[in-house]
Amino acid sequence: MKRVGHKGADLLAPGNTAAAFAAAIEAGVDMLEFDVLPEHLDGTGELYLAHDPDDRAARPDALTLEQGLAHLAGEGYAGVELDVDLKLPGYELRVLEALREHGLLERSLICSTYAQSLRVLRAAAPQVRLGFSYPALRSDPTTRPGTKYAALALAAGARQVIPAAFARRVRRGEFDAVMVHWRLFSRRLLRAVRAAGGEVYVWTVDDPVLL
Numbered sequence: 001m002k003r004v005g006h007k008g009a010d011l012l013a014p015g016n017t018a019a020a021f022a023a024a025i026e027a028g029v030d031m032l033e034f035d036v037l038p039e040h041l042d043g044t045g046e047l048y049l050a051h052d053p054d055d056r057a058a059r060p061d062a063l064t065l066e067q068g069l070a071h072l073a074g075e076g077y078a079g080v081e082l083d084v085d086l087k088l089p090g091y092e093l094r095v096l097e098a099l100r101e102h103g104l105l106e107r108s109l110i111c112s113t114y115a116q117s118l119r120v121l122r123a124a125a126p127q128v129r130l131g132f133s134y135p136a137l138r139s140d141p142t143t144r145p146g147t148k149y150a151a152l153a154l155a156a157g158a159r160q161v162i163p164a165a166f167a168r169r170v171r172r173g174e175f176d177a178v179m180v181h182w183r184l185f186s187r188r189l190l191r192a193v194r195a196a197g198g199e200v201y202v203w204t205v206d207d208p209v210l211l
Helices: 017-025 053-058 065-072 094-099 113-126 148-171 186-194
Strands: 029-036 081-087 109-113 129-134 177-180 199-203
Touching: 017 029, 017 065, 029 053, 029 065, 053 199, 065 094, 065 113, 081 186, 094 186, 109 113, 109 148, 109 177, 113 177, 113 199, 129 148, 148 177, 177 186
Parallel strands: 029 081, 081 109, 109 129, 129 177, 177 199
Antiparallel strands: none
């Protein structure tokens, strides 16, 4: 298994910050995940390390993508893989070029919930590792009384369908990894995607029991 630091080490320091990245390295992670959000919802403007507009607004000193990558290109992060999560479409090539300029592209996995973003990246850089994040959720519906049971039923159905579907998409070259919510993970999914030549990442495991 790989140990992936979500937003660096969000429990130990504010996520998507240099402090969180340093804490994750201290904790011994194999990969650092961080979010890239544009200044404007259409994908234009400055790019920041932030999860969503509220996160960006709450941190006026948020790192820009350039600042974050310059930091992660330092010796203290040598050999650590990067999971670069694009939160919106429209700025894929800017992120690709920034990773390339900082010498980080070869150890990066770029992921998104938007299939069109992955198509743009695949066409521009066929060798880059891509991950499809599923499903697109702002919060876990199984934690809310009004949606809990319906969401659990849908998750049970999805666990039966997605292994074969995602394996086909990996074989077609759409992406190299599946980033799946932990409620949708199954051994069947793991076997199917691995047999297709892909990887499976599970988000977000905050409870040691889930390991």
